[in-house]
Amino acid sequence: MSKDIRIKKGLDIKLVGVAEKNTTKSSQSSVYAVKPEDFHGITPKLVAKEGADVKAGDTLFYSKSDERILFPSPVSGKVTEVIRGARRKVLAVKIAADTTQVYKDFGTKDADAMSAEEVKNHLLASGCWPFVKQRPYDVVANPNQAPKAIFISAYASAPLAADLEYTLAGKEAELQAAITAVSKLTEGLVHVSVGANTTSPLANLKGIELHKVSGPHPSGNVGTQIAKLDPINKGEVVWVITPQDLVVIGELLLTGKLNVSRTVALTGSQFSKPAYVTAISGASIADVTANNLNDDNTRIISGNVLSGKEVKADEFLGYYDNQITAIPEGDDYEFFGWNKPIFNKISTSRALTFSWLTPKKKYDLNTNTNGEHRAFVVTGSYEEVFPLDIYPMQLLKAFMYKDLDEMEALGGYEVAPEDFALTEFVCVSKQPHQKIIREGLDLMREELG
Amino acid sequence: MSLKQNLHNLKEKYKGTKMAPAFNAIHTFLYLPNEVTHVGGTHIKAADDLKRTMNIVIMALIPCLLFGMFNAGYQHYAAIDNSLRADVLANFFTFDNLWIGIIKVLPLVIVSYGVGLLVEFIFAVIKGHEVEEGYLVTGMLVPLIVPVDTPLWMLSVAVVFGVVIGKEVFGGTGMNILNPALTIRAFLFFAYPTWMSGDKVWVYDAVNRTGTADAISGETILGSYAQNQEVMYSTFDKFMGFIPGSVGETSTFLILIGAAILIFTKIGSWRIILSAFVGAAVMGLIFNQVVAADIITESSKFYGLMNTVWWEHLTIGGLAFGAVFMATDPVTGSQTNKGKWIYGFLIGFISIMIRVFNPAYPEGVFLAILLMNVFAPTIDHYVVQGNVKKRLNRTKVKTA
Numbered sequence: 151m152s153k154d155i156r157i158k159k160g161l162d163i164k165l166v167g168v169a170e171k172n173t174t175k176s177s178q179s180s181v182y183a184v185k186p187e188d189f190h191g192i193t194p195k196l197v198a199k200e201g202a203d204v205k206a207g208d209t210l211f212y213s214k215s216d217e218r219i220l221f222p223s224p225v226s227g228k229v230t231e232v233i234r235g236a237r238r239k240v241l242a243v244k245i246a247a248d249t250t251q252v253y254k255d256f257g258t259k260d261a262d263a264m265s266a267e268e269v270k271n272h273l274l275a276s277g278c279w280p281f282v283k284q285r286p287y288d289v290v291a292n293p294n295q296a297p298k299a300i301f302i303s304a305y306a307s308a309p310l311a312a313d314l315e316y317t318l319a320g321k322e323a324e325l326q327a328a329i330t331a332v333s334k335l336t337e338g339l340v341h342v343s344v345g346a347n348t349t350s351p352l353a354n355l356k357g358i359e360l361h362k363v364s365g366p367h368p369s370g371n372v373g374t375q376i377a378k379l380d381p382i383n384k385g386e387v388v389w390v391i392t393p394q395d396l397v398v399i400g401e402l403l404l405t406g407k408l409n410v411s412r413t414v415a416l417t418g419s420q421f422s423k424p425a426y427v428t429a430i431s432g433a434s435i436a437d438v439t440a441n442n443l444n445d446d447n448t449r450i451i452s453g454n455v456l457s458g459k460e461v462k463a464d465e466f467l468g469y470y471d472n473q474i475t476a477i478p479e480g481d482d483y484e485f486f487g488w489n490k491p492i493f494n495k496i497s498t499s500r501a502l503t504f505s506w507l508t509p510k511k512k513y514d515l516n517t518n519t520n521g522e523h524r525a526f527v528v529t530g531s532y533e534e535v536f537p538l539d540i541y542p543m544q545l546l547k548a549f550m551y552k553d554l555d556e557m558e559a560l561g562g563y564e565v566a567p568e569d570f571a572l573t574e575f576v577c578v579s580k581q582p583h584q585k586i587i588r589e590g591l592d593l594m595r596e597e598l599g
Numbered sequence: 600m601s602l603k604q605n606l607h608n609l610k611e612k613y614k615g616t617k618m619a620p621a622f623n624a625i626h627t628f629l630y631l632p633n634e635v636t637h638v639g640g641t642h643i644k645a646a647d648d649l650k651r652t653m654n655i656v657i658m659a660l661i662p663c664l665l666f667g668m669f670n671a672g673y674q675h676y677a678a679i680d681n682s683l684r685a686d687v688l689a690n691f692f693t694f695d696n697l698w699i700g701i702i703k704v705l706p707l708v709i710v711s712y713g714v715g716l717l718v719e720f721i722f723a724v725i726k727g728h729e730v731e732e733g734y735l736v737t738g739m740l741v742p743l744i745v746p747v748d749t750p751l752w753m754l755s756v757a758v759v760f761g762v763v764i765g766k767e768v769f770g771g772t773g774m775n776i777l778n779p780a781l782t783i784r785a786f787l788f789f790a791y792p793t794w795m796s797g798d799k800v801w802v803y804d805a806v807n808r809t810g811t812a813d814a815i816s817g818e819t820i821l822g823s824y825a826q827n828q829e830v831m832y833s834t835f836d837k838f839m840g841f842i843p844g845s846v847g848e849t850s851t852f853l854i855l856i857g858a859a860i861l862i863f864t865k866i867g868s869w870r871i872i873l874s875a876f877v878g879a880a881v882m883g884l885i886f887n888q889v890v891a892a893d894i895i896t897e898s899s900k901f902y903g904l905m906n907t908v909w910w911e912h913l914t915i916g917g918l919a920f921g922a923v924f925m926a927t928d929p930v931t932g933s934q935t936n937k938g939k940w941i942y943g944f945l946i947g948f949i950s951i952m953i954r955v956f957n958p959a960y961p962e963g964v965f966l967a968i969l970l971m972n973v974f975a976p977t978i979d980h981y982v983v984q985g986n987v988k989k990r991l992n993r994t995k996v997k998t999a
Contacts (some may be wrong), residue, residue, distance in 0.1 A: 487631025521648020525773025
């Protein structure tokens with residue numbers, strides 16, 4: 151089998167507001183927050199009480215289902231507030247940061263000399279375990295299972311995604327240490343995917359199976375790569391780690407400190423100067439985007455436009471995110487918008503839409519749905535942007551009517567919500583595909599384990 | 600205040616009331632709504648919606664409609680004075696012809712839309728869902744697939760039946776099993792057979808003149824063939840559509856232009872269209888061979904249609920129209936790409952089979968499509984099972 155991944159089905163969504171390659175350090179936020187909802191499927195048990203002093207790396211809460219999985223504070227400071235929602239569900243733990251950061255010392259480690267058990271325990275104890283996510287179900291990995299392989303996608307194909315070659319440049323030592331450590335967690339291979347013509351810092355690491363990826367989005371989605379290289383069968387588990395999280399793990403091993411700062415791309419047409427900033431996970435959006443954002447009727451997204459989360463300026467950067475996107479809200483009517491020729495929006499059809507004439511043009515899309523929600527009608531359009539060997543509409547319908555046998559048989563173990571982001575984008579009936587998949591996966595996880 | 604603001608205020612006023620769907624249907628017709636993307640999904644969406652999709656189909660049908668209006672008049676006058684056929688092009692695009700179209704065809708369109716949309720609005724208000732766009736296309740298809748002399752009351756009854764039984768009882772657009780337009784056509788055919796077949800109804804006024812000194816023939820080509828008679832139309836006439844038939848089905852040329860629009864815009868499935876034509880050609884060829892092998896002789900009642908050259912089958916009757924505009928309905932057709940090949944092929948194949956063997960009515964396209972509508976989920980089931988098997992085999996290889 152060829153080691154390269156080449157896909158044809160998909161769609162590159164080109165938007166205005168690519169981040170320029172210069173990085174500034176964002177002013178340190180006064181308040182940070184960790185939101186349990188960033189860790190899907192985790193029920194938090196609070197450790198840190200309001201008013202407690204914490205160091206960077208101290209546990210804020212742990213998982214109710216497995217108390218070894220710890221969720222650390224990204225900064226040192228004082229826990230000021232635990233925000234709760236309905237039924238006292240923990241929504242966020244807020245920390246007021248100290249001016250000088252103090253790190254909890256986990257001790258330096260030599261990854262080569264560690265055993266699998268030691269690596270696992272170290273990641274758990276240091277609060278790095280949440281970086282390890284698993285497929286099926288796209289949740290934080292279960293440490294009791296053995297993955298058949300580990301997948302790392304260092305090729306970002308999502309709209310306006312941060313250029314990982316740029317953001318990870320110079321991090322070879324950290325990446326190598328992390329790879330050496332996590333490769334002990336699997337009997338199988340550690341698959342690393344990079345772009346076709348790349349100078350990626352991951353390309354020359356040892357102990358990996360390197361793959362070159364080419365083709366339109368979702369070629370960079372780790373789900374696509376898993377499907378092409380080693381698809382998940384019933385009963386199998388693979389683990390997934392993002393390269394920017396590997397850097398954190400690597401730094402932990404080399405220095406003993408948990409430093410969850412990362413280079414974040416500020417992208418989208420509503421930034422006056424789209425560029426990169428360094429910020430710590432959980433930083434306040436207002437601080438990271440200060441003096442750069444046109445916040446008049448703007449949708450701010452932690453993540454990319456396809457699968458990111460909407461945040462307000464007084465909310466916080468998502469735990470895993472290395473991108474903030476800001477695009478105009480589209481809450482306006484458009485006269486005869488459904489039948490006039492369209493030049494300023496993207497479409498995969500040619501139904502008086504003309505984006506097929508200008509494949510290189512960058513578009514300034516807003517959040518308008520461009521139509522109302524309908525039952526599934528059109529067929530064949532999802533398949534054009536969906537590279538997995540799965541029938542997307544049939545799987546979505548099975549997920550909607552919750553037939554567990556069919557969900558399993560049609561490929562439910564192989565998908566994550568983000569795999570259905572493009573089909574949701576092109577959906578003529580404006581169905582919420584990612585939500586359907588997320589709810590279906592939760593049901594499968596509950597019923598089938 | 601602008602129209603936009605006024606309508607927005609009205610929408611807020613009607614929100615949550617029974618009349619909201621009816622109001623929204625009109626509002627969203629004028630303005631693309633101000634709805635923005637929801638939590639947990641993509642933040643941007645492609646430009647296409649269902650209204651735009653349906654609109655393209657209607658635009659692809661307009662040439663057929665306009666041609667059908669002229670043809671209604673042309674067939675009427677040519678039946679009275681056969682010499683008009685000598686120079687078709689000079690005598691076709693005349694105002695007299697168009698006038699017949701205006702008084703005969705346009706009312707069919709108006710009644711079809713009026714009655715159908717009324718039923719849709721009533722259901723939307725009762726069930727509290729939005730008025731869906733499916734009927735925009737159905738309403739245009741229906742007048743194009745009925746004989747020009749169809750009484751308007753009959754059409755109304757059929758439309759009510761078709762929309763209610765063909766679609767709404769299943770839950771509306773996207774949920775129906777049978778193509779609503781063909782359900783309407785089938786209802787007309789089985790409820791009023793004398794009006795839907797025979798040698799009169801296809802030409803305006805032929806029915807009224809029956810038994811008088813001015814009697815004219817309204818026979819279709821298929822009708823003539825079925826009775827083993829010669830036809831007087833040239834291949835050019837058949838292809839361009841200067842022949843009697845249902846309002847919009849006659850011009851294969853314009854139907855192919857419509858097909859080109861549907862395929863280019865990616866609205867219609869080229870797989871279904873192509874495979875339907877292939878299926879029909881194959882069946883036609885088989886029948887030709889049967890005749891060539893002398894299995895069927897001139898004395899047989901099937902001889903006329905079986906002896907029709909295979910490619911001629913593609914240009915006469917409703918085959919082209921059915922293949923391009925009816926079989927491609929994504930809701931009732933096969934939904935998988937592999938399934939679409941099988942589905943289309945069988946539609947063409949069975950159409951010609953029914954056309955030849957049906958003793959009462961020498962056309963089978965609508966029956967073939969309705970039949971395949973019923974089998975489309977079965978076809979898809981087996982196609983999808985192939986994918987499921989592949990997945991299961993993957994595990995077996997591993998464990999073996």
